[in-house]
Structures are given as structure tokens and as C-alpha cells.
Amino acid sequence: MSNLLALSEKHALSVERLSVSFAHGDQLLLALDGATFEVKRGEFVCVVGASGSGKTTLLNVLAGLDRPSAGRAHVHGRVALIFQESALLPWLTAAGNVELALELRGVKASVRRTLAYELLGRVHMAGFEKRRPHELSGGMKQRVALARALAQDADVLLMDEPFGALDAISRDLLHEELERIWKESRLTILFVTHNAREAVRLGDRVMVFTSRPGRVGHEVKVDLPRPRSLDSPELAVIAGRITDRLKHEMINGR
């Protein structure tokens, strides 16, 4: 009993033999097949995998949007999910999007506005509170999405290729931003990407998922000191090894 409790305090997230399948016509497609892993509280873990490795499915199950077919996925605490793009409600301003998250969390109406402005300030979006999403660049939209996720007051942040559609410089800046927020807030982050360098840049640990069906094929611990640079040779070596794994997976997975 005490053993179990100790486990739940140490881990923010545990996934056990998780399988998810979808009906596709009269076929059953297996997206995840017995994925098993754990993420410690406050840990930053990246998941890389080729398309078809069930990365998005994994996040959807963890966020409660999809149901597992077998196995368990358990999150200790509240989760927030950040999507790749088009995730802001276009009819609300930047502040309005953050306020809605606060409202759905049950925050009193009188303090929502102030809190939303504070959160937007934290992601360096002060002065853009009244802009609508279509008036913001891709990088700025993701900053707002980050503020909105913070508004959900989650313990675990699930990120689904959040910077995949951004230009290199915006992405660099957002990496720094995310790292800073992670350090300040002691969040647990599960970050999905197809970019090995990005995974090594951000993660304490990188899990490489196998393709069709997905499961944890390989795991790399990243011991490089932070903050890391995407262009550093040490990072490139580790990322290169992961990329080789991914290529291997893609060829064998077909």
C-alpha cells in the first residue's frame, strides 16, 4: 500500500501496456500496441516517432479525448493539451481565449481579466491582449496557446508538435520560453515531435516510438547542461543517433 502511494507521488504520468485501435472501414487499425512508460513529476520528456507511430493518439488518450482499447494510461493531476495549430478560438481575442480556459476551470469572473493579462505577460504577449488570432503570427499564437494552457493550472502539459509549423527563429525563442516556464512552474511536460534535434534540445529524456503500431522502442537520457543550443555538436551527435533509429524504424515499419 505504502509502495503504491510512493509511486503516485513520484510519477506524474504512468502508461501501462496501452493499446488503442480505430475502426477504419471494416479493418481495425492498431495505433498503439502495448506502450509502457512512466514520467516523473517535474520531468521534461520528449516523444519522437515517424508519422503513424501513434504519438498524437497517445496524447489524446492522456488528455481524455480518446479511450484506450486495452491497458491503462494514468495522469496524476490536471492535464492541458497544446496542439500544433489552429487551436485558438478565432472569435475570441488573445485575452478572451485565456479567460475562457479560466472560466471553464471555475475561476471567478471578477479576477479572470487580470489573471489572463498576467499569464499573457508571462509568455511575453503583453500589449497583444486584444488581438484576434488571425491578427497574430504563428509564433504569437503558440505563445497565447501556452498562456491558455497555463490558465488551466495543469500539473501535466501535453504538447503535440506545438512548434512544427513555425520558422526557425520563432521556434528557437519558444524553446527558451518553454524551458523558462517549465523551470519556474515545476510542470511535467510530455512533448511530442518528429524532430530529433528539438527533442534533444528540450528533453531530460527522449523516447523513440516504433512505427505502426507504436510503442516505446528506445530511450535516450539527455545529460547535456541547460540551456542547450540546437546547433551544439554534442546535441547534434545525440540527435543523429536518434534520427538513425527513426530511419531504421521507417524502413522496417513499412
Add this chain to the structure above:
Amino acid sequence: MAAELATQLPAAAMPVSAPHPLSRSARRVWSAVWPKLGAILLTVVVWQLVVWSGWRPQSQLPGPWPVLERLAGDLARVDFYAGMGLTLRRAALGYAIAAGVAIVVAILIARIELARRSVGSLLVGLQSMPSIAWFPFAVLLLQKNEGAITLVVLMGAAPAIAAGLLSGIDQVHPQLIRVGRAMGADGLGLYRHVILPAALPAFVGGLKQGWAFAWRSLMSAELLIVATSPASIGQQLQSARNLNDAQQLLAIMIVIFVIGIAIDSMFGGLDRLVRRRWGLLGSES
């Protein structure tokens, strides 16, 4: 950081130097207005030419000038406004009920698969049925002219409004629904915060079309009703016909046309406002 944010600003949102804001907005108004003025002028000219050709005697086809004079005379009469008020009240009542019914029906159809398969298919049929066909039955059923008129307006407008809202709900991007659910919205909350706002542009389109149907249905119904006081617009049209008063007929037709256009352009303005806010028009002005 400030420099980075500035470079991320979309070009359209940058403060652009506007040399003559007044003359610019005047030019915009003019560019919107002149084609319409041109069309009106062209109509009047053709109309006058037909009158001058002597195709019909002036008692049957009066020229633009006497008609405008008659219109000005009508507009100076108090009872004319009383009649117009009656017509507009009927339109507003029928249209408001139609909007309320349509919202409930569309949400039910969207939520319940059985409702979609049953009522959903009826909706298409109702939309193509001329709502004035309900009128004789409505008079018989309700034993009241006012009730019958309201019903005809309702049957005219409601299917179009419901169809607009329903297609809006059906076309909400699945990503937005996932976003809403990930934030913890479900059931009614998801409708209130995500689905209905996302469907608003299509709903406004339905409202606009519903108004056109409501106005047509109302005019048809008013032509069929004899003797109310004050005399509604449709009834004035009918009595002018009985008196062979062509000038009055045309004057009232102009009134019907202008009211229809005025309300339609209000919906047009609402439509543009919503589209701009939703980012469907780009971010100009």
C-alpha cells in the same frame, strides 16, 4: 524580445501612414454607392422611355415623376405609417418566433441522429414549399387572420434559419471541438463556448435568407386579407389595385422594395462584422 515581437507582427496590423483619413473614407463610401445610384438612374430612365413610347396609357403606367410625387404624399400621411407599423410588427413577431423555433430545431437535429433522419429531411421539403400555401389552412385552423399571418411568416423563415444554423454546426472544425473538450467543456458548455460561436457566420447567413422569405411570405399573406385598420402595406396595395390607382400601386411597391433592401443590408452589415471578427475576411480596416 520587443524587436522579435515587432517582426512577428502581420503587415496589415502595422500602423500604416494614412494621409487623408476623411477623404479616404469618403472615397470608400462613394465607391460603394455609385453603382447603386447608377442602377437606380438607369431604371428610372428606361421606365420613363417606356412611358414616353406610349405603350400603355398613363393611367395604367404612370411615369416616375408622378409616382414619386404620390410617394411623397403617402409619406406625409400619418395613417400610412400606422399601416407600415402594422406590417413591420407582423414581420418582427413572425420572424422572432421563427428564429426561436429554428434554433431549437437545429440544435435537436444536430444532437439527435433520429431527429436528423426524420425532421432533417422534412426541413428540405419545407424550405422549397411556398409558405403562402399554409395560409388557407392556417385561417381555418386558427380562425384568426393575425395568427394565420404569423404562421405563414414563421413557416417561410424558420426552415431557412434552421438550415443555416444546422450547416454551421455541422461544419465546425473538429479541431475546435477537441480544443474545447481539452479545456474541459462538455455538453451544453461545449455548445455555448465553442460550437454555437463557431457556427455563427453560417447562422447569420441563414438569418439573412430567412428574412427574405419572411418578407415575401408576409406580403403574400397581406394581399389576401381584407379590411384591417390601419391598412397594412399589402392591403394598401390590394385596395390600390381595386381602385385602378396605378400611381399608388407603384408608390407602395417602391416602399416594399426599400424596406426589404434596408433590412437585408442590415443583415449584410451584421454578416460582414461577424466575418471580420472571425477572421474570415482578412484584417483590413
